[in-house]
Amino acid sequence: MIASLMPTYNRADLAFERGDGVWLYTSDGRRYLDFGAGIATSSLGHGHPHLVGAIAEQAGRVMHVSNLYRVPQAERLAQRLVDASFADSVFFCNSGAEANEGMVKMMRRAMYAGGHPERTRMICFNGAFHGRTLAMLSATGNEKYLQGFGTPVDGFDHVPMNNLNAVRDAITPHTAGILIEPIQGEGGVRSADGRFLRELRSTCDEFGLLLGFDEVQCGMGRTGRLFAHEWAGVKPDVVSTAKGIGGGFPLGAILATEAVAKHLTAGSHGTTFGGSPLACAAGNAVLDVVLQPDFLDGVARTGEVLREALEALAEAQPDAFNGVRGRGLMLGIHCVLPNTALQAACMAEGLLVVAAGENVLRLVPPLVVSEEECRDAVQRLGRAAARVRQAEPAHAS
Numbered sequence: 001m002i003a004s005l006m007p008t009y010n011r012a013d014l015a016f017e018r019g020d021g022v023w024l025y026t027s028d029g030r031r032y033l034d035f036g037a038g039i040a041t042s043s044l045g046h047g048h049p050h051l052v053g054a055i056a057e058q059a060g061r062v063m064h065v066s067n068l069y070r071v072p073q074a075e076r077l078a079q080r081l082v083d084a085s086f087a088d089s090v091f092f093c094n095s096g097a098e099a100n101e102g103m104v105k106m107m108r109r110a111m112y113a114g115g116h117p118e119r120t121r122m123i124c125f126n127g128a129f130h131g132r133t134l135a136m137l138s139a140t141g142n143e144k145y146l147q148g149f150g151t152p153v154d155g156f157d158h159v160p161m162n163n164l165n166a167v168r169d170a171i172t173p174h175t176a177g178i179l180i181e182p183i184q185g186e187g188g189v190r191s192a193d194g195r196f197l198r199e200l201r202s203t204c205d206e207f208g209l210l211l212g213f214d215e216v217q218c219g220m221g222r223t224g225r226l227f228a229h230e231w232a233g234v235k236p237d238v239v240s241t242a243k244g245i246g247g248g249f250p251l252g253a254i255l256a257t258e259a260v261a262k263h264l265t266a267g268s269h270g271t272t273f274g275g276s277p278l279a280c281a282a283g284n285a286v287l288d289v290v291l292q293p294d295f296l297d298g299v300a301r302t303g304e305v306l307r308e309a310l311e312a313l314a315e316a317q318p319d320a321f322n323g324v325r326g327r328g329l330m331l332g333i334h335c336v337l338p339n340t341a342l343q344a345a346c347m348a349e350g351l352l353v354v355a356a357g358e359n360v361l362r363l364v365p366p367l368v369v370s371e372e373e374c375r376d377a378v379q380r381l382g383r384a385a386a387r388v389r390q391a392e393p394a395h396a397s
């Protein structure tokens with residue numbers, strides 16, 4: 001008989017009762033170092049007093065009013081994001097997929113308004129992940145996710161990442177823009193080269209296309225800058241973000257320049273829940289922390305400590321790991337042993353990590369993680385590899 005909770009996930013047999021900082025606790029008292037952070041989402045960790053207080057206080061006043069009225073919490077959050085980024089205007093929604101849908105709609109609409117209604121197609125990249133709605137499944141382009149869901153939504157062309165010739169060859173009179181994750185998360189913590197991102201910008205300018213970054217996972221401070229594209233010194237036209245922006249409360253956002261945003265006129269796009277007083281109170285509380293002077297530099301520094309510890313582990317155990325990827329606190333360790341076996345062994349060692357594509361384990365702890373907790377996590381990962389070797393002698397060398 002089917003479980004009453006629809007079984008669309010292979011869940012670990014583990015339930016948490018409470019959390020504190022980077023730690024999660026089960027009801028029987030076991031504790032886990034959380035380097036998954038609910039898939040790079042619990043950016044301030046668990047039970048952060050400022051975030052908890054802001055949500056509780058706002059919940060007591062008013063949670064939801066709809067977008068038929070002004071929402072001061074949303075106006076404030078939008079202004080703060082505009083002040084801290086390339087953007088002139090922000091649209092709030094509830095999830096990463098919804099932010100990406102809106103981003104693509106905005107790009108298409110800008111082309112339409114500019115006299116190019118035929119320009120609707122997006123160039124996307126192999127290994128991408130943009131979400132699970134029907135259109136974002138097509139943007140993702142992964143056969144495994146598309147299977148059984150009918151004809152893929154038209155309008156998304158895929159090329160290899162970091163290959164400018166492939167991008168230029170894919171441009172047609174129907175192309176509206178380019179959609180890329182500056183660092184692919186699900187795909188295996190694969191970074192776009194800074195030079196490649198700058199070349200995409202100049203290519204978009206040359207052909208009159210729009211450049212959209214999916215920063216649902218790598219944005220909101222995760223890499224040590226508010227947005228990952230800042231490392232490349234490139235200015236996008238549109239950016240989507242979600243995961244970390246609400247610190248665990250569902251919230252997504254589309255940030256855009258005025259030139260693009262102005263085409264999504266009143267009535268052309270909407271959402272019932274998006275940008276509610278409660279969600280934006282959470283977003284503002286997260287920004288209170290992330291925008292503190294030195295916070296993002298601290299994320300970058302802690303990320304260096306984690307990276308160095310992971311590199312030392314890979315060097316010490318070359319039969320288990322071979323290489324570290326990513327930036328800031330969005331790191332992946334490429335595995336020789338099967339990543340899913342390692343993920344399970346990590347759990348037995350009290351460490352939560354997330355598997356990603358290309359046999360990578362993702363380490364995406366809360367941004368408030370300490371250097372000591374990073375070293376602790378890497379020791380647990382080393383012991384997890386020993387467990388997998390014992391359990392699977394075929395993999396021992």
Ligand SMILES: *Cc1c(COP(=O)(O)O)cnc(C)c1O
Pocket residue numbers: 094095096097098100129130131132181185186214215216217218242243
């Ligand atoms: C998680 C993710 C999404 C989808 O976000 P949801 O909130 O699950 O819809 C889209 N893009 C990227 C890069 C992601 O990591």
